[in-house]
Amino acid sequence: xxxxxxxxxxxxxxxxxxxxxxxxxxxxxxxxxxxxxxxxxxxxxxxxxxxxxxxxxxxxxxxxxxxxxxxxxxxxxxxxxxxxxxxxxxxxxxxxxxxxxxxxxxxxxxxxxxxxxxxxxxxxxxxxxxxxxxxxxxxxxxxxxxxxxxxxxxxxxxxxxxxxxxxxxxxxxxxxxxxxxxxxxxxxxxxxxxxxxxxxxxxxxxxxxxxxxxxxxxxxxxxxxxxxxxxxxxxxxxxxxxxxxxxxxxxxxxxxxxxxxxxxxxxxxxxxxxxxxxxxxxxxxxxxxxxxxxxxxxxxxxxxxxxxxxxxxxxxxxxxxxxxxxxxxxxxxxxxxxxxxxxxxxxxxxxxxxxxxxxxxxxxxxxxxxxxxxxxxxxxxxxxxxxxxxxxxxxxxxxxxxxxxxxxxxxxxxxxxxxxxxxxxxxxxxxxxxxxxxxxxxxxxxxxxxxxxxxxxxxxxxxxxxxx
Amino acid sequence: xxxxxxxxxxxxxxxxxxxxxxxxxxxxxxxxxxxxxxxxxxxxxxxxxxxxxxxxxxxxxxxxxxxxxxxxxxxxxxxxxxxxxxxxxxxxxxxxxxxxxxxxxxxxxxxxxxxxxxxxxxxxxxxxxxxxxxxxxxxxxxxxxxxxxxxxxxxxxxxxxxxxxxxxxxxxxxxxxxxxxxxxxxx
Numbered sequence: 116x117x118x119x120x121x122x123x124x125x126x127x128x129x130x131x132x133x134x135x136x137x138x139x140x141x142x143x144x145x146x147x148x149x150x151x152x153x154x155x156x157x158x159x160x161x162x163x164x165x166x167x168x169x170x171x172x173x174x175x176x177x178x179x180x181x182x183x184x185x186x187x188x189x190x191x192x193x194x195x196x197x198x199x200x201x202x203x204x205x206x207x208x209x210x211x212x213x214x215x216x217x218x219x220x221x222x223x224x225x226x227x228x229x230x231x232x233x234x235x236x237x238x239x240x241x242x243x244x245x246x247x248x249x250x251x252x253x254x255x256x257x258x259x260x261x262x263x264x265x266x267x268x269x270x271x272x273x274x275x276x277x278x279x280x281x282x283x284x285x286x287x288x289x290x291x292x293x294x295x296x297x298x299x300x301x302x303x304x305x306x307x308x309x310x311x312x313x314x315x316x317x318x319x320x321x322x323x324x325x326x327x328x329x330x331x332x333x334x335x336x337x338x339x340x341x342x343x344x345x346x347x348x349x350x351x352x353x354x355x356x357x358x359x360x361x362x363x364x365x366x367x368x369x370x371x372x373x374x375x376x377x378x379x380x381x382x383x384x385x386x387x388x389x390x391x392x393x394x395x396x397x398x399x400x401x402x403x404x405x406x407x408x409x410x411x412x413x414x415x416x417x418x419x420x421x422x423x424x425x426x427x428x429x430x431x432x433x434x435x436x437x438x439x440x441x442x443x444x445x446x447x448x449x450x451x452x453x454x455x456x457x458x459x460x461x462x463x464x465x466x467x468x469x470x471x472x473x474x475x476x477x478x479x480x481x482x483x484x485x486x487x488x489x490x491x492x493x494x495x496x497x498x499x500x501x502x503x504x505x506x507x508x509x510x511x512x513x514x515x516x517x518x519x520x521x522x523x524x525x526x527x528x529x530x531x532x533x534x535x536x537x538x539x540x541x542x543x544x545x546x547x548x549x550x551x552x553x554x555x556x557x558x559x560x561x562x563x564x565x566x567x568x569x570x571x572x573x574x575x576x577x578x579x580x581x582x583x
Numbered sequence: 584x585x586x587x588x589x590x591x592x593x594x595x596x597x598x599x600x601x602x603x604x605x606x607x608x609x610x611x612x613x614x615x616x617x618x619x620x621x622x623x624x625x626x627x628x629x630x631x632x633x634x635x636x637x638x639x640x641x642x643x644x645x646x647x648x649x650x651x652x653x654x655x656x657x658x659x660x661x662x663x664x665x666x667x668x669x670x671x672x673x674x675x676x677x678x679x680x681x682x683x684x685x686x687x688x689x690x691x692x693x694x695x696x697x698x699x700x701x702x703x704x705x706x707x708x709x710x711x712x713x714x715x716x717x718x719x720x721x722x723x724x725x726x727x728x729x730x731x732x733x734x735x736x737x738x739x740x741x742x743x744x745x746x747x748x749x750x751x752x753x754x755x756x757x758x759x760x761x762x763x764x765x766x767x768x769x770x
Contacts (some may be wrong), residue, residue, distance in 0.1 A: 186609045193613045194620075251600065256621030258760065318624060321756070327629040414626030414757070417651040417738055419636060433652035484654040 126237045135498045136172065137511040137527050138554035139573055143384060143464055144523050145543055145552045146222060149232050152461060153283045153295030153390035154374035157222075157230045162550070162579045164220030164234065169575045176533045176569020179204045179245075182350050201254055204245050206269040207504060211242040217575065224525040232297075233282035240457070243272040244504060257318045261329070266335060267314040271503045276304040277395070283372065291378040301368035303395050305344035306454060310503040312338040331412040336443060339405040341452055344404035353496035368395030370456055382489075387565050390459040398451035408443040465494030465515075472517055490517040498531075507532055521545050529556065533568040550579040588656035597736040616690070619765040627672070627757040628653065630736065634680045634752070645746070650739035664731045669723040669762040672701075676716040678708040685741040690733035699729040710751050 140151045146162040147170050148155050164170065180200050189196065215238045222232030241410035249266040283297030314336030318329050344365050370393020376386040415431045421430060469491035496511040517523045527539040539556030553574040555569050630651075637646050657663060678684065687702035701720050708714030722730050738755065 186613055190606050193616050194618055197617065236612045242704070252621075254619055254621060256623040256761075257620040258624050317686065325756075327756045328673065329624060329626050331626060344614045366720050370727055381701075398649050413629065414625060417628055417630040417653060419630065419632060419649045419651045419740075421639070421646075421649075429650050432656055504626060542631070 118555040127162070127194055135174075135500070135509050135529075135531065136571075136573055137496055137498060137513070137529050138507065138525055138539045138552070138556060139552075140461055140496055140498075140514075141465065141494070142523070142525055142541060142543060142552075142554075144545065145550065146220065146232070147217070147349070147552075147573075147575065148578060149222065149230075149283065149285065149295070150281075150372075151375035151390070152376070153297040154293050154376050154388065155285070155295070155386065156287070156293050156376055157224070158581065159222075160580045161223035162221065162232075162577050164217055165212065165576045165578065166219055169220045169234075169577050170215065170217035170236070170573060171575060172213070172215040172321065172571070172573040174214070174530055174569070174571035175210075176571075177208075177210045178532050179570060181568050198254065201247070201250050204246060204247060204250075206247045206266070208245040208247075209242055209502075209504075210245075213241075214239045214494070220577070228286060230285040230295075232285070233280075235280050236277060237276075237278050239276045240275040241272075242502060244269065246270050252316070256307075261318050261320055264315040264317040264334075267316055267333075267338065268312045270312050271310050271337065271535055273306075273308045273310065273503060275306045277306075278302045281372075293376045295372075297371065299370035299393060300390070301370060301393065301395050301456070303344060303366040303368065303397065306395070306397060307340060307342045307345060307390075308454065308573075309338070309340040314338060326413040326416065327556035333408075333410050333443060335409055337405075337407045339403060341397070341401075341403040343397035343399070343401045343452075345400070346402045366395055366397045366399055366401075368456070369393055383464065384467070385462075385464045387462040388460070390461070391456040392458055393456045395456065396451065397454060397455045398549075401449055401451050403448040403450070403452065404445055405448065406443055406445045410439055410442040411507075412439075434569070446481075455501075457486045460499040461496065463496040466490050467492040469516075472520075491515065496527075524545070525554075527556065537569075540570075543546055544579050544582075545579065548578050548580060550577040593647070615767055617766060618673065619763065621763050621765070623761045623763065624760065625759055627655075627759050628736070628755070630755050630759060632740060632753045634745070634749040635747075637742045638747055640747065643747070645742075647743070648739055648741045650737055652735055652737045653734045656734050658730065659732055659734045663761075666763045666765045667727060667731060667761055669721070670727065670730065671762075672720040672722070673758050673759040673760075674703065674718045675756045676705045676718070676768075677713050677715065677754040677756075678705055678751070679710050679713040680742075680743070680749065680753055681707050681709050682742050683707045683747070684753060685738075685739075686755070686767065687739045687741075689737040689739070690730060691735050691737065692732050693734050695735075698725060698733045705753065708751065720751075755758045 134513050136151055139145055139148055141155065142148050143156050143158055146159065146164070149157065184200060185193065185196055215236055218235040218237065220232070220234035222230060224230045246269040248269055249267070252260070252265050280300040280302070281297050283295055285293065285295035287293045315334045316332070317334065318331050321330055341431055370391050372388065372390045372392070373385065374388030376384060378384050412426050415435060417431070418429060439442070467489040469489045472488050472490045492515040494513050494515070496513065498509045498511070499506050509529055511527050511529040513525055513527045515523070515525045521544055523543045525541045529537040529539060531537065536559055537555065537556055538558045540558055541552065541554035543552040545551070555570070555572045628659050632649070636649055639646050641726045676686070684705040685702065686705055688700070689697055692697040692698050699722070703716070705720040
């Protein structure tokens, strides 16, 4: 238990809405904003991320419950608090965690004015929905729930660890429009998925015709788990095998990011991107399990066979186990499967104002409007991600300000499934060629992370060479 | 100059940012107090004996006691042993045989040694009028320790006398209610 709490806390300590990098989105000073919108305006001439330090991102969150809700100092018994939470949470509540580590990131502007960028990053992505009915069953037992069905289909979880190799191109096509695309190659280290499950478990009071006091029934069960890269882990290698599959030893996939930024007027800009429009083909080291059927447990029926002393009777218990396995068989499949990546959508509209920047303060009259920059902006952002139980969305209002030539800040206010008071802050410093950024959200909870439903953090260092 | 100041400024800011976050007013030792107390209702055994099961037509002799054995492997599983605090058995007999019965439940461990015993008297009924006898047995404390070392039960049904013309059925339905207390195990 302690270890579980530790791991849980470790997740929470270090780290919004899984993968929503609302602070970094559109923050053109940070080269990594290209990964959130390949069609963002790119001011620099080239950039090179410090290997392994160019972006670290961690993000973990839980809807409906915080660490404080359970472990806070309180006069109410912890068991009462857990019980209340179990009944308060819904099957649509979830825990999710994402972690990314950039290994390499680089980019440069070619002579044809196309900004090419590429790199490698590692990504861990996990989500599990709260299987409310099963939690109630485990916590309370079935005594108070005779005749009440428990939904086994609430089990829904996915997990992935992969290396992503990417390369993209970005070009300002006109004074108003910048577009970009990025091709991705996924190398999956491991993956598991159990979604679209069905079935109920119910204990009914027996009637006149029933064989026993109750009828315990698993009805119309259809549950499956797909795994890849996991089945062989126990056999050999372990860590070295995982590392091996990080570089194309495992299952591969392809994906695409597209994005654009459009300048509506001098002050109003809109942008949008679609990320990870892709699939992973799981063909190697695949193992899937599927359990389906309907079965009613009546108990053990004794038949009292006329046998003499010492003779064995029927193996009732084994027969029962066999019967269960026959009625609800668990099939193991090794056939490959195709996995869709969770598609992410970003969109924004921004309004810039304040004093002009990007000029030396002297006459800027030759700049005919295509590159007028101002030191402040406000805007709205939308984020969505496809998840097993539907699209999860978040809305962000932000204020951006360039404080000095070397320092920019962005403050965000985000409403998402976790909370409606998520304030985030990002700081970017350009110190000579060194580009340093840090972004975190849920700052109102920063004083006591235990009360946060989710926290996210991104930081990194790049070398950036500005346009002459 | 501005740049020179900014580096330490940012460094300190980041440090404060990360270090000032903390987890307050929490007490993780409470994890030790977490107790799950599910109450589980589960069918046990059932049978349907005919009156003629107590008479051997071939040898024209009475079979005053019939018995049968089944494994109940889950009982001595470690999860059960550690977490079970009480078990309540319900045995429901429906008798349309005009005889009283003695029904014994002898639990045995894996070495076939007797562990826990219980039994009851079943009232006689008639073919026209089935009589229900219910018997509940509460098991806790030392008896529970004995019970949870068992992995099989021998059920013996004894009739005082029988004959070739005896009619009716003796049916048993049974269930157990298991009261658990699941908590962190002492290391």
